[in-house]
Amino acid sequence: MDMNSKVDYKAIEEVVRRAGMMMKEAHLSSDSVHHKEGAANFVTSYDVAIQRFLIEELQRIVPEAAFFGEEETEGNTREKELDGLCFLIDPIDGTTNFMFRYNYSCVSVGLAYAREMTAGFVYNPYVDEMYTAVRGNGAYLNGEKLRVPDAGLADGIASFGCARYNNTNTDVLFRVVQEMFNRSLAVRCGGSAALDLCRVAAGASVVYLEMKLNPYDYAAASVIIEEAGGVITQIDGSRITLDRPCSILGAAPKAADEVQDMIKREMQEQ
Ligand code: LIP
Numbered sequence: 422m423d424m425n426s427k428v429d430y431k432a433i434e435e436v437v438r439r440a441g442m443m444m445k446e447a448h449l450s451s452d453s454v455h456h457k458e459g460a461a462n463f464v465t466s467y468d469v470a471i472q473r474f475l476i477e478e479l480q481r482i483v484p485e486a487a488f489f490g491e492e493e494t495e496g497n498t499r500e501k502e503l504d505g506l507c508f509l510i511d512p513i514d515g516t517t518n519f520m521f522r523y524n525y526s527c528v529s530v531g532l533a534y535a536r537e538m539t540a541g542f543v544y545n546p547y548v549d550e551m552y553t554a555v556r557g558n559g560a561y562l563n564g565e566k567l568r569v570p571d572a573g574l575a576d577g578i579a580s581f582g583c584a585r586y587n588n589t590n591t592d593v594l595f596r597v598v599q600e601m602f603n604r605s606l607a608v609r610c611g612g613s614a615a616l617d618l619c620r621v622a623a624g625a626s627v628v629y630l631e632m633k634l635n636p637y638d639y640a641a642a643s644v645i646i647e648e649a650g651g652v653i654t655q656i657d658g659s660r661i662t663l664d665r666p667c668s669i670l671g672a673a674p675k676a677a678d679e680v681q682d683m684i685k686r687e688m689q690e691q
Pocket residue numbers: 491511513514515516517582583584587612613614615631634635638
């Protein structure tokens with residue numbers, strides 16, 4: 422199917438930007454924050470409202486599409502409808518940041534066809550940064566083309582993510598972070614996987630690592646990083662999954678090899 426003729430990507434980008442404004446203009450109060458399963462796992466009424474808005478508006482643009490969103494709302498078919506056109510949506514990636522007005526969160530919308538990612542949109546409204554990519558057409562930040570330099574750890578910033586409710590291989594993660602600290606110029610932990618992966622696509626960091634994430638956290642950014650010339654795999658180098666959670670290693674090719682070796686060694690030693 423020729424997606425490029427079929428899908429109005431500019432209209433999708435506009436809807437993602439409007440959703441970002443809903444996040445930026447939010448008036449949070451304690452009764453709009455709720456707990457989800459696991460330690461320090463939160464959802465706000467804005468996560469739900471923005472997901473509802475995205476599903477309603479994107480359904481107009483791509484009527485035949487299904488939706489795999491983070492929050493429980495009508496129209497969310499989760500991982501069950503990935504064979505055709507499916508949007509993978511994280512209405513607020515970096516919810517904990519959002520709750521504390523950390524101003525480092527985004528709207529993340531990926532479009533898949535037949536279980537393959539074809540387009541990605543990630544918008545940080547706090548700094549008006551719109552990352553976009555359509556398979557085969559390159560990746561852009563506010564219209565500027567992105568190119569990942571083939572950098573290694575010693576050439577830049579290394580970043581990682583972790584969450585108390587996703588306690589998978591945390592010991593290995595922090596040993597690898599220690600090694601990245603010793604071998605890179607600096608280490609960062611931003612709190613939004615989608616934004617941290619887009620920073621790799623923009624060459625602002627050379628690697629992003631997290632031991633367990635859900636498909637809606639990384640789907641959109643995965644197209645952006647690959648179209649910018651970076652790589653994104655699981656920590657063992659295997660393909661990322663769209664129908665279940667997996668580990669994520671997004672990086673410049675050289676840094677990806679370095680960090681994969683470090684993880685392999687740490688996994689063997691544990
Ligand atoms: C968050 C990710 C972050 C990760 C958290 C969480 P959410 O997504 O962006 O990198 O460490 O576990 O998954 O829950 O804010 O959409």
